[in-house]
Amino acid sequence: MYADKWLAMGLLATLLSGCALAPEPVEEGHVVSTDWLAQSPDCCQGLADLPPTAMQLETRQVLVFDADTPVHAFASGKSPFHALDLPTDVGPVQVEVTSEVMRDRRGSLEVIAPTLLLLDREGRVQRRLDWQAFDYRPSRGLAPDRLTASLGINPSVEAARLVVLTTSEALAATTEVLHPSRARAQARHLADPALTNPRARHVARGEVVLRVSVLGEQGRWSKTRPAGASLPPAVTEGSALDGLAIRRLIRAALKADDIDLAMALAERAEGAGETGTRAWLAEQLRVR
């Protein structure tokens, strides 16, 4: 009898407290303090002066954003950055950029929302991939919540360096993260829980992971090549192009779903005298 009463009282107390407690909500758009960023010295006069780092191929390259990372006042705001020289002797590459959602010491969610700049040899911006173009991928197994983007690049005079940074606009924003209970509900066909997805603050410190693979006929990953096999020639300004080789590269780009790269390769091939490459690409796209 007493157990009944204690259990009923405990249940009633919990029921009432569940409704009464109003924990402090996380403010949307909460801006993380960037005083340290404003006080950091600008490393460089301009984009052409950004100190370069070697880009590693076929491996996981971690770009650390911390107190030792150089800072530059970009047009989009002051930001720590990594400027990576693109390899010039391997042909087109596929670059996957991943920024994982982390927890700070208080358990709050935070993530770097990267922006990518593709610079030519003179340091001029040729291509830009803003943080809004990154896809959010929910946590799955050991892979945490993350922002990810993939782009194909044909290293050349006009595509010489990749800069990874963040922007003032990104730092003022947040990313909605799938609540773990919602992920379970989707997997188990349960009612969608009446829970607000948490938001990860955008910060300028953390880690961004790069995976760069050489595009080849076999697909996105060219981790193994037969000994002695020659690599596809780099498509550079004025270089002699082999029509068969360029079409191999275009097929590899299409297989990686990088239509932009395929179009760029076709345009360059046409400009180098390989007439009909555009029409051939159009036919490849039509039958996809």
Next chain:
Amino acid sequence: MKIQHRYTFPLVTLTAAIVTAASGNVQAADVDFHGYARSGIGTTSGGGDQACFQAAGASAKYRLGNECETYAELGLGSTLFEEEGKSFYFDSLVAYVNEQANDFESLDGDTSDGNTIALRQVNVQATGLVDAAPEATIWAGKRFYQRHDIHMNDFYYWDLSGPGGGIENIDLGIGKLSLAWLRNTSQDNEFPDSQQNLANNTFDVRLAGLSTNPDGQLELGYDYGSATLTKAQDNAGVDPQSGHMLTLEHTQGNWLGGFNKAVVQVANDGMIGSTGKSNTSSTGPQGEMLRLIDHGLVNLSPDIDMLYALIYEDRDLDTGDGQTWMSAGIRPTYYWSETQSTALELGYDRVKPQGSGKDTANLAKLTIAQQWSAGRSAFARPVLRAFATYAHWNGNGYNAASESIEDGESNGVTLGLQAEAWW
């Protein structure tokens, strides 16, 4: 957002091809493979296969280190058509159960041996077809329908799944309205022909997403259960019992790093049951039911979380065969790393019959489990476990063990290994 690009492509053919490739016209796209599975092996101290412990009359048992079967749900789904905001999604799911006693366990449909297969989902869900409510989804077929459960003891307290149809998530501004008609069929001894089915219907109305307080939402539901008789059934004098059920559920998010759900359910007659599916047969319950539930998940520290559940259910039946079921359980888990954790589960169930002269059944269960999982979370799956379970009950009243423990015994210990996954 499109990548800004310097290059221009004057060829009209090429441009048209790009536009076609980039259009939203998708037919027969990727297949979703989703499901759930658990399996393992265990033994009972003293000999024999693993026993599982449940209090007599309780609708659920605390499940950590206390599941004795292999159960799997394998589902395939796909968006069959999607264009201009309209989409059709096909979903299917087959469930498999066996006793995990042997290698070759035939799923021949004979449920008496614990090995069976069941078709649980075949439905189509279409969104964007109602001009007045383009966000709403209309559906028909067999379906897991907006189920509400407590994970710790696998108790589905609001679950009307089955064949049906309806429209869900009509945005009213203050909340989302869903309407459904579902079916569960039963038999009735009063039928002149024992092969005849009693077509029990449940009509479900629910309004979800009502904001009540910061990070808090309320869901209201009403279920009406009744049956439609054939002429022969009507002539036989069958009198199906209709019933009503009301459900109120408050969900509090941002609750000590997790969530809390407080539930109140009241029901009568044919709607008295574990899930809300109606039972209008002549052997169905008549009376009233009150059910109070509170369950959730909290983060006690960066390395410790805890599932918890409290249940009070009072079935007051006109026949005096009702009962009061009380249940309490906690599952704190300590995370050693992203993949290793140790979980402790303590559960207590007490079922007191309504009538006098009948024994109350009580059961306490304690399990410790070492776990290896893909991620750090109470809901991280897949997970592999090594567990040890101790249970104690009033053995002079009943036997809480499913096997391997003799009548009259009042406690048992089991050991085992289990894998669980959902995706």
